[in-house]
Amino acid sequence: MARPSGSNADVTGPRVREAAERLFARHGYAAVSMRQIAGEVGIGAGALYHYTPDKQTLLFEMMRAHLDGLLGAWAEAPKGGGPLSRLDAFARFHIRYHLDRPDAVFIAYMELRSLEPANFAAIEALRKRYEAVPEAILREGAAxxxxxxxxxxxxxxxxxxxxxxxxxxxxxxxxxxxxSVETTYADMARGMVGARSPK
Incomplete structure (x- = not known):
């Protein structure tokens, strides 16, 4: 299917996802229509389907992009040596990454219920990969x-x-x-596991 005249998929596609993210975070997935998303972007409702097949796909793709980005950023983040250093690094990383993405974070947690079963399973698998990171740190620290x-x-x-x-x-x-917030949360993370904050 041809794109609307004058459109650029590299520009309009991301604008569609950004608009959907804002609207889903503000009003909730169920309350937002494809027509509202198109209006936010400034294109006709019919033109929206050149960039996404449906609203469910938009939700799934933005949640997957958020979690893929999170896992990729953690893979590149400095982590220190032993488990206490890695716990500190994880806490600081999580705070920094999530503070910059409030809408994506809200959707990733609050709209899981809106995913269709196959999409839910894929997102849940990515979430479990991330949840395994602190669990491994804590297991090693306890051992x-x-x-x-x-x-x-x-x-x-x-x-x-x-x-x-x-x-x-x-x-x-x-x-x-x-x-200050990052340091305080890192200290609280250590306190949760009975470890003192570094001097």
Whole structure:
């Protein structure tokens, strides 16, 4: 199917995804229509289908892109040596990455219920890959005697929930700057496993 006259797939395609992300985060996936997305981009509703087959595909692709980006960024992030250093690195990384993407983070957690079964399974697999990162750190730390972690899987989920919660309250220009928040959360992560903060 030919694209609308004057359009550029490399420009309009990303604009469609960005508009959908804003609208899904603001109103919820179920409340947003394809016509609203097209209007946000400034194209006709029929033209939208040149860039995506349907709304479900838009949701799935933006969630997959978010998680692929998250996993890729962690793979490239400096991690330090032992498990305590890696726990500190993970906490700081998670805060930095998520603070810059509040809409994507909100959708990734709140719209899982909106995914069709096959799409849910694919996204859940990516989420589990990321959740395995802190779990492995905590298991190693417990085995080394550096951490007190009776249930590493549960502790990993609690850690991720604590770190991700920053997006519900942090605002630029508030009482705390990003560096202070990052350090405080890293200290709390260590405290969760009975490890002292570095001097």
């Amino acid at each position: 080394a005697g550096d951490m007190v972690v009776p249930d590493p899987k549960l502790a990993a989920m609690a850690l991720i929930a604590m770190l991700t919660g920053i997006n519900t309250w942090y605002r630029e220009g508030g009482r705390l700057d990003r560096a």
